[in-house]
Amino acid sequence: MMLRAGDAGVLLAGAGLVAALTVFAWGGGRGDTAVIRAAGQIVQTTALTHAQSFTIDGPLGTTRIEIEPGRARIARDPSPRQLCVKQGWLTQSGQAALCLPNQVSLEIRGRTSTYDTLGY
């Protein structure tokens, strides 16, 4: 018999350790709050609990931000290169989408913040 009773236990414990390490190392950063800024000033801070959308006015036009449970994105923006729209959904704490031409930014925050401060 190749696998004895204790072996299965050791393998299960090992798998549990791997799973715990995965959660510890990779899963800790899910965000729960969205911070929306326009021209550097915070205009909206909202929890990622239910679907809602905001329209923010900037120098170029209107930026539309969509919030869904656990994630947020910039749905529409007048910036020429659409970089912040192409970033898609943000879920992790510390992620941010910046629409520089329209001076609007969307940042995700969690319980633990990855960075003390970010300068754009």
Next chain:
Amino acid sequence: MTRSAIELPVTADDRRIAWLAALAIGLTLAEAAIPSPVPGVKPGLANIVILLVLLQYGWRAAAWVSALRVLAGGLLLGSLFAPGFWLSAAGALVSLSVLALARHLPGRYFGPVSLSVLAAFGHIGGQLALAGWWLLPSAALIKLLPVFAAAALIFGAVNGVIVARLLAAPAPDKRQSTPCILP
């Protein structure tokens, strides 16, 4: 002119350890040629030999074979006293310590697979502890922990099964297992 000869008595034990260490070194060299996506993720084939030695000849012999493997492997790969050598040594040290404890587990329930998995975790644990304390004292290693742990689990289990199969295999032909007589 007087002729003096220093005679070092060589016991059968010494020969056996040297032979097994050569086997482990060979596997170490073969393994160094295998490309790996993440440095440090290796099958650890030499641990098969270490484990077989532990189960058949005891912990002292296993420690000798392991130490010789790390030292000679470092010489042959050109990494003697380089960071990789110390990582290897730290891994072997922790792995052997874990095995020293784990071999007292009741053999009825815990077979070679258990020992192999525990040794593999000891190995990667020792390496990461040294790397985290000495080489990369930053949070960067934490992101790789799951990769290393998963590799230790998988390769440890596979190596353990190989050891179990080798132990269960019928004894080889006696003519082949006699020690070679050196002139």
